Every structure is written in structure tokens, then in C-alpha cells.
Amino acid sequence: MLSVSSSPRFLLAARHVCHHVRTRPHAPRPLLLSTARRSFSKAQQCRTRAMDLSEKELGNLKVNESRLMEELHSTCSFGTGQRWGEATTDTGMSRLSLTDSDKQVRDWFVETTRALGCQTTIDSMGNIFAVRPGRRDGPATFAGSHLDTQPAGGRYDGILGVLAGVEMLQVLKENEIETEFPVGVVNWTNEEGARFPISMVSSGVWAGVIPLERAHNLQEVGGGTATMKSELERISYLGTTPASHESMPMAAHFELHIEQGPILEATNQKIGVVQGVQGYRWFTVEIRGRECHSGTTDLSNRADALLTASKLILHSHRLAARHDALATTGILTLSPGSVNTVAGTVRFSLDIRSRDEARLQLLDETIRQHFEAIARGGEEADFLMNGDSDIVRGLPCEISITEDSRSHVLKFDEAAVGAVRKAAQRLDAVGGQLIDMTSGAGHDSVYASVRCPTAMIFVPSKDGVSHNPREWTSSEDCALGAQVLMGAVLEWDRSRATAADSGA
């Protein structure tokens, strides 16, 4: 087990310095809490028990917006990406999982959470769990997300969720807050699936959904030979603790994330209380036509794989619209790839999503039927394509559709969602501008939810842009999200203690 423990000495030291005014910039002095120091044990007399905070006091326990944003942008020096504007922080991120820059930010995470009084555990998928002890033993209530990014990603996707967790640890420490049970922050490995091509693979292993061996053997995209395991070893993050909910159980998992879509901004809301996650299915569609010379083959004698693919991509949007779903083709390759040769083979990805499992299934079936008919051509194809019969009919193409992965529609735990809602409603800064939402993207919370109560918090994404260097969320929104995250974690900790005390 590769574990970096905070030494007893450190814990002791922390207890001794708790009343000293800190000189660290942006670190506010401890809150003045009217009801503090009421019923503490002797050894912990300098601490404030979270259980004892009033609603008002909880609302006053503020995250430090400047500190959060400075820390976030400072860690973005590990794996800085494309510049898109003139301000210092107007660059994206390119921090693929298990690269040298990912190692740098991991080292930062371990050091920082240690310094904040956590014990850190690294499991066999390189997931890092930083746990801050509570008054009682038991699994921690986690805030978490991921520090890896897309190759041309932004500064918020995943990163905000982890940094907000670290800010929570800062606030708890500087206010000497003692939770009933441990609380923690988790950094999941390779959430993006951008380097090793399964998204959320390491939370998937933790949940027992994805076999460890399959994950370890995942090869990096782009023709390299590195595997997850070889890269975990290389950067010294292959822990000996099994990646499993059994070895590292969680009491709950709360994830703050940018929306990555335009809805909050468009509807002038500040917080999305995420109810669950869309289901999705990913396919590879392969069209096989016939290569031929572009100048000598009339349109009716062509089996043009790219023309067929164009029809199918268009039709997938037509069907998605009809089924209140989404359809996306983000990858397309063809051969042989010559200006004057009709494409013989085209392969493209298809990603379909819906909030409703039955609708997703129906869309899946309809796409398969219609795609085959359109590839075959003829009258049925014209009918499906809305009678667009002034495109010359060509020869039939062959088609194969392979499902590469799927994720079911997910509903989050009602109590966990309730904790998020309560934490958001409590805040004047939210001012009731919160809505229930469904996450369109997959997140580590999907797999976490298999094994523990889970919920998510969304904050607005400017123009809905994400997976792009220009991804942007205002400092106020980041801090507000972090505030709700901390509130939800504390809410969960308090409810859990209350339930335990009442013998529930």
C-alpha cells in the first residue's frame, strides 16, 4: 500500500496551534461561533463540533473564494494547454491521465491534503483518497472528482470538484471544525477516458463494475504502448490497496462539477441539483462501399461510403430529435482518403443519450433498423430520409454497428440529493436560484452511486462550453458550488450521526 499518512505528531501539532492567528494569505481567522466549545472532550477542547452548529452558523461557514481560485489556477500550471485569451489564466489544460503533469498535480494533492491533516491512501488504480479523521470511526463522507483533463480541455472539468474538496478541508481546519465521522476528498484516475479509452474507469473498478485486469491492460490511444498499469508504476502511483469499495468504503460521495452545458446560464440559475445521469450508448458504425474514380463513375454507379455516412449522421440527429434524445458523431475516419477516389470505407462513432432508459432502447433499435435501410438505399431509404429523392440513388453499402459501451440511466439517492438541496437552499447567495437537473455527461458519481449514496452539484458553464480550452465558470459560481459541496458533506455527516445516535 502506497500510503502517505499524516503523522500523529502533525495531528498533535494541529491541536496545539488551533488558536493561533494564521499569517497565511487569504486564510481568514476562525469564525466566531456563538455556540462553540460547549461539550467537547478534553483532548479536543479547541475544536468546534459540526453537530453543534446552528443552521445560521453552517450558512456562515464560508469557503474562501480567492484561496480556492488561486489554488485552482496554481495547480493548472501542471499541464497547461492552449492559450485562448490574454489574461494569465486564459489557457486551457492538457493533463492526460498518468502523464508527468498528472503526477505533478497528484503529488500536490497528496502533500496538500496531508498538510491539512488527512491520511492519504492510493489504491491499485491510482485513485487517491485523502481522509480527515472525525470524532468517530467509520467510512468517510467524500467530496471528489478528477484531476485529469481532455487533451484540449479546460480548467474546471473535474478540477473544480477536487479543488473544492481541498477548500472544504481548509475551511474545516481553519475553523477547527470536528466532524462526527471522517470526511475526505477523492481524486479518481482517468475519468476522461481520453488517454486510456474507458471513461470513469477507476471509479468503475472501485465499484466492482470493471475488472481490475481489464483496466490495468488498457492501452493508451494514439498508437503508444503504455498501459494504465505501466504508467501507474512509472509515476509511482500503483498503490497496493485494492481498488475496491470493500477496501475503501464510502459513506457517501458528493461531486461538484461544472454543468458543461448551457442550461443554468440560459435560465439564469446558480446551482443545479443533479437528480441523476443520462444513459448513453456508444457505437462504432462501419460503412463498406466501393472505392472508385471520382471522375469516371456516375453517381448511380457508386457505393459511396462517405455519402452514406453523411446520410446516417444527419438521420441520427433526426431520430434523436424525435426521441427527445441526443446523438453525436465525434470521430470519423475513412479510406483510402484521396481527393479523386470515392471513399470505400468509413467508420464513425455514434454517441446517443437519453434521460429515459426505455426511450434510449427504442432509439437504439430504430437507429439500427433505419441505418441498415438507408445503407441499402432504395425507396425505403428515401422515405426515411424524408423523401429527399433528388439525391441520385447509388449502389447499396454494407453496414455494421458495434456497441462499444453503455451506461444506464441513473437516479441518485434521494437523501443525498436532499442534502445538496438543503445546503443550497440555506445560502443567501443562491437566493433560490437552483433547479433540478439531469447530468448529460458521465461522472465518477455514476460508479460511486453503485456503492454509496451519491449526489452532484452543478454550477454554470459559460456558453455551455466544455472539453475546450475556453471552458469557463466565474469565481463566484465556483465558490458558491464549493460552498454547497461543503454544506452537503456536513449535512450528510450530521444526519448520519443523528441516525446513529437514534439507533436507526
Place this chain on the structure above:
Amino acid sequence: MLSVSSSPRFLLAARHVCHHVRTRPHAPRPLLLSTARRSFSKAQQCRTRAMDLSEKELGNLKVNESRLMEELHSTCSFGTGQRWGEATTDTGMSRLSLTDSDKQVRDWFVETTRALGCQTTIDSMGNIFAVRPGRRDGPATFAGSHLDTQPAGGRYDGILGVLAGVEMLQVLKENEIETEFPVGVVNWTNEEGARFPISMVSSGVWAGVIPLERAHNLQEVGGGTATMKSELERISYLGTTPASHESMPMAAHFELHIEQGPILEATNQKIGVVQGVQGYRWFTVEIRGRECHSGTTDLSNRADALLTASKLILHSHRLAARHDALATTGILTLSPGSVNTVAGTVRFSLDIRSRDEARLQLLDETIRQHFEAIARGGEEADFLMNGDSDIVRGLPCEISITEDSRSHVLKFDEAAVGAVRKAAQRLDAVGGQLIDMTSGAGHDSVYASVRCPTAMIFVPSKDGVSHNPREWTSSEDCALGAQVLMGAVLEWDRSRATAADSGA
């Protein structure tokens, strides 16, 4: 000048053996010609003067089908490509211009044409001109095409035209035929444009249409650093004779080529008498949308570059059909290329062709207008796309359209076309199964025609397949085409002499 001359000794030797029965396989004994040896000069008394051949004798001067096909398939050992069937010759070709395999076939061409009594000249584009002397001096009448192929090409495109020229030299030699003026065979460099990205570039330099420097500096596709000049030097085919119609004038240029389309086969014709060549224009279209997450961005908030490209590709076919033209997209690349990221940028090639210059111009203008409207989106786009309004309208994309090259509609010289027709009509094996055609593809004859009377002969392509390993033409059709080619060259030589003699 890198020039390989047939020595006077060889010519002398050839004269001395002319009546010996040859033991070479497949080489038939000289034809018995009723009117032969009538008015030869003393030094050439063993020769038959082409001028003296009757129509019937001309018709009886037969190419050797077995020899032609054995020689063709034997040269296909230089640069053999993909296997597609079980027979020995069921493989395609992959002989990119100026590669080692191209050097091998060039060396074969030089040696073989020398042995057949030719003087070979290599110019500064590596074009190889093999000239067989006639009774009088003057520019040669050429048969010619190219020996380079597509990366996944077949055994006939270009190759047949050169090999048929070599077979013509064989027949003339074994029958001791003496032409009035020189006749020759030319192998043009990089006709395909598959390695160095301008098609017919070396005949273009010869014609004075493409500057030598531009051609020499062409860099190989696929990221390599080799240029045409560096590769010509490397394989010792950078001749010192200027690549120019002034240094190497041609009396006429006849090119036998496979049709590369399905018309001859579909209409049960044996010979296409090519009247001219379609015009074409090549464009690069770039669509700039916005990258965004596929799960979190509803369809109406997307500027999806690939969806837009799909609409444009479909629409280019719609417009081509309306204008009795052709449209093809053979290359498409996109970024960033991730299953769950909407494509931000797409670039694709567009190749449009027509037999009519005015129609081509109108199609060009219409495509530019409509493409911009469709990329912009909205009602006009729906109208252009045939009211296909159940695809959710997204955000506008930007578009730019760049013309990369164009070739005008071309009409071949009437007299040269007439020589082909006469040669075809003369043959019983054609049996009147010949039609006038327009070439859909560009050929070196396009540039040759700028500087000399030019015509082409087409033979059927099985299923119209070309630029593909399965490209196939029957031995009978190859031989029949070679027969027409030789007939047209001799016809041109005779007419030319007649005209000269009559003082025309």
C-alpha cells in the same frame, strides 16, 4: 542530358537478323505482306514501309496478346500491392511515383525500349521518351501514359497505355515496319498525383502550364520531407534535357487507357473513342463550429462542424444531380476527434466535374452560395435542404471554401480523334462496338493536347472499378485497345507523310 541511346552497332545488327526466324516465345514470324519490299532504299531493303501497307495489311498487323499481358504482369512485380483473389495476378499495385519500385519499372522501360531500337531521353521531370527512328526526321508520334499507380491501385491504370506502346514497338520490330517519321513511347512522371500532390504534373511542366520549380519543390504527402527533385536525384532520373515541348516536341500523342468507369461494360461496347475530358475543380472546405460535450449540450445549442459537413456533402450531390455533373468528397478530417466531443472543425475535399464548362462554373457558384447558407443555418438552409426541418436547428458554423486546382473542359483534336476512330473501325474484332465518350478523369493527354494533336482510346473496366486493387480489364480488351493504339499511331504517321508529300 541523361540519355540512353541505342548504339549504331545495335541498329546494324538488327538489320542483319531481320530475316532470321526468331525463337523468342510468342514472337510470331514476320507477316507475309503482299506488297512489301517494293521501294526501299538499299540500306533498308529488309524493311516494310508502313506507307505501303494496304488497309487489309494494316488490319492484319496484330499485337501479340500473350506477350502484352505477360510483359504487363511481369512488370507488376515492381510494386505489387494488395492481394484480392487467388490467381497469381490477383493483386493490385502500389507503385508510388519515384519510389524504388518506380525506379525498377523505369529501368525496365529504358532497357526494353533500347533493345527495341529506341533512343531514350529523360527530361528534368523524369519523363522518359523512347523514340524509334523513322525514314525521315521530325518529332515522333507518341503513344504514352504513366507507370506510377495509386497507393492501393490496380494493374491497368496508366500501365496498360505504356505497355501497349512497348508492344507496338515489338510488333513494328518483328514485322520490320519502317514508319515515315519517328514513333515513340512516353512514360510521364507522377500522373496520379498520389505521392506528389499535383496530378499529371510532369506532362503539365512539359506543356509549359506548370512551372518547373513548383513541380520540383512538391513535397510528398503524408508528412515526409522528400520533394520531386530530391527523389528524381535519388533514383537517378533527374535528366538534363529541359522538361518542355520545345526540347522534346511531339507530332501527336495517343493514349490507351482503361475507362475507369462502367459505361463501356454496361453498354456492351469494346472501344471508347474519347472526344475530350471533363473539366474539374477541386476545393478544400473548412467548417468551424464549436467543440462541446456531447452529453451536456442540447442539439439547438451546438455548432456541430461534422453535422454541417454531412449536410454539405449531401447537398453537393443534390446540386451535382441537378446540374448533370459529379461531386465527390474523398478526404475528410476533423478535430478534436473524441467520441463524446462535438467536432469543432472539419475539413473536407470536394471534387466537381462536368463535360460543360458553363455548367461547371454555375455549379461552382451555386455550391459556394448554398454552402454558406447551410452553414449559417436557419430557414434558407431548411429550404435548400428540401425542407428537412425535423433536424433540430443548431448554431451557425463558419465556412471557408478554397479552390485547390482546376482543369478546364477539353475537346481533343478532331484529326487525332479521327485516326483513333479509323483504326478502331478497321478491326473486325471491334465489330462496330465503339462509341464516342468523354473522359471523366484527367490524363497526361490533357496537357499533351495543349501542345500537339492528341486523342485517347478507352477499353472496358470490369464493374467500372479503378483506383482499387480489383481494377480489371480482360486480356482481349487490353490487346484490342493496343491494336487500336498502334493503328492510330500508324494512321497518324501515314497521314502526316501524305500531307508532307502533298506539300500541305
